[in-house]
Amino acid sequence: MSQEIRNLEPQALWNKFADLNAVPRASKKEERVIAFMKQFGEDLGFETHIDKVGNVIIKKPATPGMENRKLIVMQSHLDMVHQKNNDTNFDFDTQGIEMYIDGDWVRAKGTTLGADNGLGVATIMAILESKVIKHPDIEALFTIDEETGMTGAMGLEGGLLNGEILLNLDTEEDDEIGIGCAGGVDVTATRNYTTETPKENSTAFLVTVKGLQGGHSGMDIHKGLGNANKLMNRLLFKATEKFSAQIGSIDGGSLRNAIPRESNAVVVISNTQKEAFLAELQLLIQDIKTEFKIPEPTLKIEINETAVPESVMNADAQKLLVKSIYAAHNGIFRMSPAIEGLVETSNNIARVLVQDSKIHIGCLTRSSVESSKMDLANSLRSTFELMGCDVTLTGDYPGWEPNPDSAILKVLDNIYYKMNNQKANVAACHAGLECGILGQNYPGMDMISFGPTIRGAHSPDERASISSAQKYWKFVLEILENIPEK
Template sequence: MSAEIRQLEPQGLWNKFADLNAVPRPSKKEERVIEFMKNFGNSLNLETIEDEVGNVIIKKPATSGMEDRKTVVMQSHLDMVHQKNNDTVFDFETQGIDMFVEGDWVKAKGTTLGADNGLGVATIMAILESNTIEHPAIEALFTIDEETGMTGAMGLKGGMLDGDILLNLDTEEDDEIGVGCAGGVDVTATRSYKQESVSESHLGYQIVVKGLQGGHSGMQIHEGLGNANKIMNRLLFNGFEKYGLRISEIDGGSLRNAIPRESQAKVAIEKSNEDNFLSETKSLAAAIQLEYKTMEPDLKVEINPMELPNQVMELGVQESLIKAIYAALNGVYRMSPDIPDLVETSNNIARILVKDGQIKIGCLTRSSVESSKWDLADALRSAFELAGCDVTYSGDYPGWKPNMDSDILKVMVPLYKELNNGEEPHVAACHAGLECGILGTNYPEMDMISFGPNIRGAHSPDERAQISSVQKYWNYVLEILKRIPKK
């Protein structure tokens, strides 16, 4: 890890970020980072609690003169999305993130950076450690497993916190003040299929879709980024319709909340159709590349000879599968009629795995409107059930309804303008799953707000944090703490 990160300003924040990024912290495997946070709190002689699901709470009294202010909960999540480039050799479970500075940005070498939400965690740590920062009483809440189910927020019981105001430090635009977010549900389709042997009149090919940007399946779902699973399905559908292509395996995408960057499939094609199949598939690939040339200039489709697969999917199931994937919506389902430019409802076809007689398709459906979320989920279920799949819903979590009469919002908007030469902040709801909606179920009277520094490419190896923006955000945080209203 580059020592140059520790020299950046504000040093307190960047040093804590470097410390944190040395600790492996994949979602659902946060044991090491939980212990790291407990040791940190105890080293400061602060009350430190681990709840029954693994969330860590560290409480710090108000500094002198701030005892009459409302208690503030400062909240961020400990886990990070693990994504790496195919040619990057890296073990997220044993290695710390390898960071470097490039211009005004901090990046990682071939992997996600962990700025989401590590910069929020580091911010809180720096404030807890400081002896000079003015602040009211603080309850630092570090949740687990935000990225793959929000089980930390869901498991936090009422009565653990006494705070009046919650500052969620998990927004990725430094001019944005978040007042609402989308809820979500995982839609998973599964079925088994019989495998059939392939005659010697066939040839084996591997089709690879790669070079896509990927990205956050909520915040970037409207940008027109390519989804490797949908692109692969177009190629397979075309090859089957015209040349009788048979599918042996498909392996596309990875995490539910990341737009799929890569997919690969193993297929068989009749020798007599080989030339036409190759010509047609390359032509279609070129057309798709042309469609995406603005947003996905590095998109590549490879069609490589391989050993003939021993078995392929039974014909009827294969046809139903590729038609169901074609019919299933990916992307924006509905824009909000009430908030300009806000995606209301969307779906990400995140993961497709077809192998050894088993199909599994994983989607993450998001919406700020519960009825619309279930409308889309039911539409997806219908498409997959028509293909003979069993469909389950899991990981359902609520959205966060905006409160435009929020007291902390009335502090933060004029303060932002004061610090930024009169510039108006963008007060908005976002199409991502923040923990505020879930936390609000057990703490309905808590006044909540979300903000953070500029982070780009979250959930992808292109993730980067803007140094100048972190400085701007840090100054904002310190001033907010000074202006917390009295009890």
């Protein structure tokens, strides 16, 4: 299948993407891809540098006749989100992504594709390798760990780059030019709980929520998709309130930047209430499926008997947990009053893990307004502290304030119109881009973001449009030829 991908046009782009996708590159496990990029730069004979946190910088001189143009930084992140379907047998630590063509889309077999941000990385690699593409002096910046904390961008020191313009290739709509993004903060709640022995004459059930679309917790948060952790909590609330169910364990969601698609919980029910419990839960399941029949047509909620666990949560901790998750905000918190249609502030309850006498709840709170971000984060903190949790706010990173007067924006806007006979969508996004962070140490750099069309990022449904990649590639080449003079 790799050869099928390599034959796509533009071959320079897809070949580099196939090369990259052969290298495991999970966030915080980027050692192999860092070494891969270092070898790539050195093999080309270019100045190649790895900074103290692991970012890779490769510098390529201007092509003849382009020496008088402004120095540009082309930037993408090396890491990718690792998500797979439960029934997919795949080891992200050792295997390369298995790709295939589905009409106009490139997909992966049961896993994330890595187009976010692999197509951006591949674009820069193809330009560095080319002997015919016209371009000014380039500083290629490949950052690490964008997806789980942006520590690469945060750790990039001032003075390493000299570029006046930064082209960030991490936008997922080919008709969009990004000029701003949201910041974020991780909200984590933890506490211990005591256990007790399950009631005698009882039956245990495994409750499973699956079949949700999932997706990017920033870019897809406005779509009204189901959150497996919140849906599971509705079921547990009913079970505990009406049938005095005892919770043995909960395991829902995974990464903070992915809307949770699946959750599993074990509950114990007295045999005298078993039939009523199953009947009542089926009614609630039908209500949930009716609510989500349009955005989540493949949603499945199953209840199956399982072995009775050795221990369950104590009643007080269980009550506080279920009510706290019910009260904790998930989804859109506030729409932007300044930019029509833009989500300003949101939260994703990404991870709920209850086992071995420990509770762990992980959220990602995003906002383009710092005060609103912290308002929601403090609301979540208060909710979880009321249930006795220790709550930490970590990984805080700033948003990227839009600059509608950007000089490079005018260049891209004009080029896009000439190439497509229509205006580009100049917008800020609710995802976290590295531009805001990079701008702290490089405040004078003029920044812009764009990219090919990608759907379903951060989920196994991730796919990249082939026709869009062709459109985007031509756009990139035109931009490089029209970088302003110094």
